[in-house]
Amino acid sequence: MFVDHAEIKVVSGRGGDGAASFRREKYVPRGGPDGGDGGRGGDVVFEVSSGLATLRDFRYQHVFKAESGRPGSGSGSSGRQGKDMVIPVPQGTMVIDEAGRVLADLVQPNQRYIAARGGRGGRGNIHFANATRQAPGFAERGEPAEEKVVTLELKLLADVGLAGYPNAGKSTFLSRISSARPKIADYPFTTLEPNLGVVDFEGGGFVVADIPGLIEGAHQGVGLGLDFLRHLERTRVIAYVVDVSGFEGRSPVEDFRNVRHELAMFSPDMAARNALIIANKMDIPGAEANLDLLAATAKEQGYEVIPISAVTGQGLQEALYRLADLVKSSPAPEGPVVEVQPEEPPTNLSDFELHYNAAENIFEAQGIAIERLVAMTDLSSDEALLRLQRLFRKIGLEERMKQAGAEEGSLVRIGKNEFELDLSNE
Structure with a gap:
């Protein structure tokens, strides 16, 4: 899994x-x-x-x-x-x-x-x-x-992401151009998890990601669309795999438009990347007429169409060379963030905030350094407690409590511990 x-x-x-x-x-x-x-x-x-x-x-x-x-x-x-x-x-x-x-x-x-x-x-x-x-x-x-x-x-790391409707032939295409062996069958939703394939040929190698088929509403999570779409976020090139056979009366033009719409709604940046339309199943009668309609729509939107048959191998070499050219000329998507390493906690004991909790009638001193000081103090030792009291006075805790209205015997909570401070200045 x-x-x-x-x-x-x-x-x-x-x-x-x-x-x-x-x-x-x-x-x-x-x-x-x-x-x-x-x-x-x-x-x-x-x-x-x-x-x-x-x-x-x-x-x-x-x-x-x-x-x-x-x-x-x-x-x-x-x-x-x-x-x-x-x-x-x-x-x-x-x-x-x-x-x-x-x-x-x-x-x-x-x-x-x-x-x-x-x-x-x-x-x-x-x-x-x-x-x-x-x-x-x-x-x-x-x-x-x-x-x-x-x-x-x-999120998978790949150069080319295959996007298309279920049963468009993405997995068959991946199996023909790489050593990947995804599950292939003649029914929709055969692919239920992403697959990676490495393409290695004389025109240049690259990595291809095949994600499960997208359906309408994928950008809103329909059909686990969000889980699948994010695997395309790191790709340089999008390859729209379209079934041009007209199976069950489907329209290749509408299929392409819908899939591109889902990508655009999920990430406008992803939909704007360099892309290629792979018109698959050209070996099936009637595909030529549908190819002409798809090519006309693609030309209007500035996309190139490569007709192939993943089953017979027709057009595969041309598709690979074109994808390799696009990968070489396409920049890698920018990462979302730079690595954030946790820093050593601050050591300035005076850097704390003092609040009065009226509901519990207690003051609360909050600060990383002062809370760490208390947590590392052996509160069972009278000597350690005396040192802690001196430090409280040195960093101005008692004075700030006085200014906030504290009286003799007032309580202050620091981390998980509570203290009754002597405010008599003795």
Whole structure:
């Protein structure tokens, strides 16, 4: 089964806790702090793999977690870093966040994108010793893991996209010009998933994408049209495959107009690309008359028509040379975005917003750096709490609360924790 859409959850590794330990050696009765740092958590990384063609594997696994960092230990020993979680994806995969923003468009071989960055390891107590605090009995906790839900969307990478009605002969055409072997039968909707074929001949090689047949309303999602149309977005050239046999009274002219209309409604840019009309099934009686009507319409709109029979091989060589020429002269479509790598979180503790939540009668301080500070503080340690209180005062939290109307004993929520601050300036 061809799977081109998946929603997964990625969780980076948590940073390891720093160690609070002291040097213990014979004849060294007052050894100082020697707690090592915790190891950094592993990242979650998407990496393009040439061995994958679909997102099928994501049907069975929806959560991907990197390894957490190990805690530090005595003698200044740092904890081991967590292993990255590397997720292989096929070339052409887009990573999209919950807000619909495209974070990365993975189109290059072996391209990588860090989707969730591992937490920083906590500092050991060796870092908190100073002239007035020579034996700190606390250390930092590791930075919490980063987690997010992302959508993976695969768009095939091809030079030529075949567009047409069901049973127009697209799959037969692909099988005759490449080594691809799509399912072929004499009834509509035989092709239910996209197929890729590589054309290699003396006129130049290129990749062709055959998508399932389009029907009226495809640009609105009718007949899974949206799922299929997006696979044509990366192609340089559109090849409209039209059945000119007049099967069951169909009009080749109307078929061409309708398919082009669906492309234009889905993406005006895609409909404006260089295109070629391939008039298929010329081996069937009555096709010549229909070809003349189609050629007249195509000439009015500036399109060239190549008559072929995918069954007998008539016109295939001419069609290949013409498509190769169009591929060479057509620019590649511009990508939707440039890759957006997650940045290291800010470290300015003073950069936070303070709000009063009247419904809960509590102040709320919100900022990446201050929330990370609290999350990495060992709240079970009185020494660590005293340091945190001093930092709150240093960055102006207490003063800003006073200005906002806070009184003695007012509560402030930072992240998941609540504090009763002493505003007496004592």
